Amino acid sequence: MRIAIVDESPARAAVIREGLEASGLSDIAMMSERAGLVARIEAFAPDVILMDLASPQRDELEELFAVSRALAKPVAMFVDQSDDAAMEAAIDAGVSAYVVDGLKAERIRPIVDLAIKRFNAFARLRSELDEARTELAEHKAIDAAKALLMKKRGLDEPAAYAQLRKAAMDSGKRISEVAEALLTAEKLMGGL
């Protein structure tokens, strides 16, 4: 089974590939660049194409599938309309899949199910990563604001932190927001 993963995000493509490889599928090509995509797909002649549901390139690819003589005709996987739940799961996960017409449903289903799982896993991973990044940035801002207060107002660390916290509570903001505001003010006002 030849599988092409078309994804602008090489990271997500890699996550999907790992999942497929772990279940013994190895004939996989990852395609992230738009340039020459159509030619590469024709050259690879995949049985299944997995791609981001929201990819701006889907209309171009569907046109290719409609006209290509080199490629066996792939159709949207939703062609198997008997299975509404599977289709909804795919749409929810953000997967679109095109499979060569005539492939047996039982051969395709596990691949698509796996892709759905990996898409979901990637989305989770990314949101965790975003959260971690935000937290890190917030910590940095709070530390810098504390240091600023300690230096300018001659406070010790717990007192500086208490000041930030009080300002946050009084203004109904997060401590990190107060810290950011303080740093911005310092940048603008400088030594005043």
Place this chain on the structure above:
Amino acid sequence: MTGTIRLGFLPLVDAALPILARELGFAEEEGIDLQLVRDMSWATVQDRLLYGHSDAAHMVAPLAIATTLGLGRPAVPLSVPFVLGLNGNAITLAPDLAAQVTTVGGPGNMMQIGQRFCALAGERKAAGRKLRLGVVHRFSSHNYMLRYWLRATGTDPGEDVEIVTIAPPFAADALASGEVDGICVGAPWNSVAVERGTGVVVATTSQIWRRGVEKVLAVKRQRLEQERELFDPLLRALYRAGEAFVDPERLEQVAAIMARPEYLDGSADAIRRVVQDLVLFARGYDPVHIPDFMFQHREAANFPWVSQAAWLYAQMVRAGHAKPCRADYQLSQSVFRPDIYRSALGPAGATLPGASSKLEGGIREPTGVGSIQGRLILTADSFFDGESFDPDVYARLLPE
């Protein structure tokens, strides 16, 4: 609240009516919480509509027919109770090609430009390098208007040139890199190519057909018929949005809303030009006013004429996309729902044509037509080649 409607759209100027229905409060006044879902390809808009992620969609008109006929994927019957706008597209060529077919900077004679293009296309075909033209979707009005113009001026769109699909956000780049020699796309994407200096507009689709049907509101037929109490108010809100779109006093507000990051995420200046029917043909020139470049409201523009669906089907057959048969012709025409438009918009005081179908391209002088509410005068709806399309005559040409 009557209910919530999620409506899928692509970031194009002709998504204006749904966007304004939400942002100017018309949907809310009708008791609708209108939520807009932005996507980047028609395939995604279509998937979301078919599998329940959205309740309605901004859609290229022929795609609603193709989906109903089951072209390229299993058939799902869609209905079009409201047309979101006419025209607004343009044909843009690489600057060196444009200079050979038109006087750069403004509109020209469509027949002449087409014939010059035909000569060029012939040379390139003979040299083994057919001209490549990009359209936004296989089943798009862009594709069929372009083909109509090419055929009527001597170019066989299937043999003499290569027509490929290219997503609007990539169209300007593809033109710049030489991947395609020309594009037929909607606003604001021609302006993007023109402003970068990588393309020159040679024609607008309104010059090909003064009343070319463009985007429609598509809903799954079964849902539309079963949930009229939900969709009728949406139609009224969209109608109000159309009134606002053409109100000169609202121009700045409309352009500013459309330009916002969650909608077109683009230049308010470029959008304002489009709303005013101003077309920038080439960089360094002044925008030119093209009458009816984008036609969103006047003359019952939102009324889904069955004859528009008939014309589209005829073009799909010409392109080899649909098979010629009377059953499919009937089915295609049944996608457009003037009956629902009338019953939903009667209470809103909209002008309601008496007929559901008309001779397309048959009007040269302002003509009063029968209406069951309001007074309706239709102005020129001509095709550039002077032809007209009679849905009844076409029916007789089709095999059983």
